Amino acid sequence: MAQSEPDVFQNNKRSNWLRMRTLLVLRWFAVAGQIGAVLAARYIYDLQLEIGLIALVIGAPVLVNVVSYFLYPENRRLTEGQADLLIGFDLLQLGLLLYLTGGLNNPFALLILAPITVASTILPLRSTLILGGTGLVIVTALWFINIPIMTQSGAPLILPDLFVFGFWLSLVIGVIFVGIYARQVTQETLSMGEALVATQMALAREQKLTDLGGVVAAAAHELGTPLATIKLVSSELIDELQDKDDLREDALLIREQADRCRDILRSMGRAGKEDNLLRYAPIETVIREACEPHMDRGKTVEFQTLPPDEGPLRQPDIFRRPEIIHGIRNLAQNAVDFASSTVRIEISWSASVISVRISDDGPGFPHSVFGRIGDPFVRSRRSGEDRRQRPGYEGMGLGLFIAKTLLERSGANLGFANGGGRALSGLRGGAIVSAEWPRAAIEATSETSRGALGENSPIT
Numbered sequence: 001m002a003q004s005e006p007d008v009f010q011n012n013k014r015s016n017w018l019r020m021r022t023l024l025v026l027r028w029f030a031v032a033g034q035i036g037a038v039l040a041a042r043y044i045y046d047l048q049l050e051i052g053l054i055a056l057v058i059g060a061p062v063l064v065n066v067v068s069y070f071l072y073p074e075n076r077r078l079t080e081g082q083a084d085l086l087i088g089f090d091l092l093q094l095g096l097l098l099y100l101t102g103g104l105n106n107p108f109a110l111l112i113l114a115p116i117t118v119a120s121t122i123l124p125l126r127s128t129l130i131l132g133g134t135g136l137v138i139v140t141a142l143w144f145i146n147i148p149i150m151t152q153s154g155a156p157l158i159l160p161d162l163f164v165f166g167f168w169l170s171l172v173i174g175v176i177f178v179g180i181y182a183r184q185v186t187q188e189t190l191s192m193g194e195a196l197v198a199t200q201m202a203l204a205r206e207q208k209l210t211d212l213g214g215v216v217a218a219a220a221h222e223l224g225t226p227l228a229t230i231k232l233v234s235s236e237l238i239d240e241l242q243d244k245d246d247l248r249e250d251a252l253l254i255r256e257q258a259d260r261c262r263d264i265l266r267s268m269g270r271a272g273k274e275d276n277l278l279r280y281a282p283i284e285t286v287i288r289e290a291c292e293p294h295m296d297r298g299k300t301v302e303f304q305t306l307p308p309d310e311g312p313l314r315q316p317d318i319f320r321r322p323e324i325i326h327g328i329r330n331l332a333q334n335a336v337d338f339a340s341s342t343v344r345i346e347i348s349w350s351a352s353v354i355s356v357r358i359s360d361d362g363p364g365f366p367h368s369v370f371g372r373i374g375d376p377f378v379r380s381r382r383s384g385e386d387r388r389q390r391p392g393y394e395g396m397g398l399g400l401f402i403a404k405t406l407l408e409r410s411g412a413n414l415g416f417a418n419g420g421g422r423a424l425s426g427l428r429g430g431a432i433v434s435a436e437w438p439r440a441a442i443e444a445t446s447e448t449s450r451g452a453l454g455e456n457s458p459i460t
Contacts (some may be wrong), residue, residue, distance in 0.1 A: 018122050020076045023086050024065050026118070030090070030111075031065075034058050034097060037108060041101075041149070047157070048150035050100050057097045064089065083119075084127050091115040091131060095138035103146025104139070104167050105159050112139060116175050120182040132179050139171045223265055231258040280444040282315040284347055287356060289320075290328035291345065294336045299343055301336065306348040316349055317444040323406040324442065330403035331358050331433050338362035338431070354439055359432045364418035373400060373416045411441030 038054055041047045078086070091112070098109050112135055119131040143164060148156040159167070234255035241248040281289075284305055295301045307313045318324070335343040339360035346357040365373060404414055412435040419430045 018078050018083060020068060020072055020078055020082075020086075023078070023083075023090075023118075024068055027061050027065055027090060030094075030114075031058060031061055038101075046152040048152065048154075050147060054097065054100050057093060057100065061090070061093055080124060080127060083123055084131070087115050087119050087123070087131060088134065091134055091138065095142065098138075098142055099146050101147070102149040102157060103142035104164050104171075105146070105148065105157060109139070109142065109167065109171065110174075112171060113174050113178050116179050117182050120179045121186045125183075128179060128183060132175055135175050136172060139168060139175070143168045223261070227258050227262050227265075231255055231262075234258065280317050280319045283318050283349065283354060283356075284315055286318055286320055286324065287328060287345060287347060290325040291332040293329065294332050297336050299336045299339050300341060301332070302342065302344045304344065304346045306346060308348070308350045310351075312349070312351065315347075316354055316439060318354065318442045319444055321410055321442065323410040324412075327403040327407035327410070327412075328356065328358075328435075330399050331435075334399065335360040335362075335431070335433075349439070352439060353436050354442065355434060355436045357432065357434045359419055359430055361430045364431045365416060407435050410437065412437045 035058060038049065038051075038058070042049055042051065094112060094115070098104075098106055098112070101108075103109070116132055116135050119128050123131070148158055150156055234251050237251040238248055238255065241251055284303065288303060291301060305315065307315075332343070332345070335358050339362045341361060343358065343360045346355075346359075348355045348357070407414060415432075415434045415436075417432045417434075419432045
């Protein structure tokens with residue numbers, strides 16, 4: 001059993017994430033900080049700076065911001081290339097400003113990490129590597145090439161070479177570490193967000209199918225009585241119109257069409273509507289219903305109920321909740337996909353818990369991803385045998401994530417294991433997934449379970 005998922009969200013791109021307004025606002029903050037630092041250095045500490053050149057360098061982003069406000073709407077989304085240019089411009093502007101103010105002798109050289117961090121969170125890996133490499137080149141160049149800051153007496157403010165080397169090394173490590181850290185956290189957040197959206201879509205789809213089944217069954221149930229009446233009356237008319245062939249043919253046609261309607265409704269769903277028969281059923285019935293789409297795919301699917309030695313022997317009735325049906329269906333699909341020949345589904349219960357155990361005789365979970373089973377977008381290297389069995393499969397774990405999330409939402413505790421010789425008697429290997437619910441979480445109450453169904457509620 002391995003991990004599968006729908007095709008949704010397989011194209012994981014980061015384009016058009018960021019509004020231009022966001023970068024422009026950040027740039028205004030940067031410009032304000034740069035102006036404040038220069039003014040403090042000049043008029044509080046009496047340091048000698050290249051004020052004219054510094055003003056030109058600080059004025060450049062101000063000009064770009066003003067022009068951008070007039071040319072582009074505030075809600076404009078940046079493409080990858082536009083974001084590259086804007087962040088690269090900020091990186092070069094900051095590097096040039098540091099060149100005019102002492103290079104790595106300036107403690108504000110630490111701010112070179114800011115554009116790298118922004119790039120790591122919003123840009124693809126290629127762009128992040130380019131900007132990160134540019135940042136490392138700028139930091140290295142500032143070590144050797146810069147205009148020193150002069151005191152009022154004309155003495156340059158220069159740190160010892162060992163301190164400059166240490167500062168350079170810390171910036172290099174910081175660019176690499178912060179870039180990797182920010183990217184990894186953002187990627188995890190993105191993957192989890194997309195997987196949760198896919199889970200909600202799957203649950204909504206299952207809920208719609210469940211609701212549709214109820215409506216169809218309700219229609220079949222409600223129309224059954226008038227169709228029976230039509231058939232009865234038409235049969236009586238046929239008997240009374242023996243000497244009127246034209247009218248008798250019309251009555252026969254009416255009865256035939258009534259029978260046809262009955263057959264159509266019978267094929268659309270079971271009799272009943274929003275009643276208890278549709279709301280809950282014995283645990284084995286619900287599990288079989290969930291696994292039904294995968295029972296005729298060339299593999300043997302065996303069901304086994306294991307009543308407890310002590311406690312209630314009768315199967316518990318559980319609600320037909322979309323989370324349970326879709327989650328079990330995903331697990332059954334994975335088992336059938338990777339089984340060699342047989343899948344076994346064991347259902348057991350006790351006075352306090354209800355358990356479902358799905359096992360197969362396939363290769364089992366890959367050891368490389370065993371500790372991350374149930375996480376979204378987890379890839380594993382596929383074996384040659386696996387590629388032959390499923391040539392078009394490119395699993396990323398989203399299917400198991402959806403199943404795990406939905407079943408845990410219904411109150412289940414899930415366990416994953418490789419069975420060795422225990423998965424199926426007489427067979428080795430295979431994966432095992434077990435789901436265990438407290439009975440109170442999914443069981444129909446004793447007042448509604450297996451008792452009188454009561455009056456059907458009307459459709460609203």
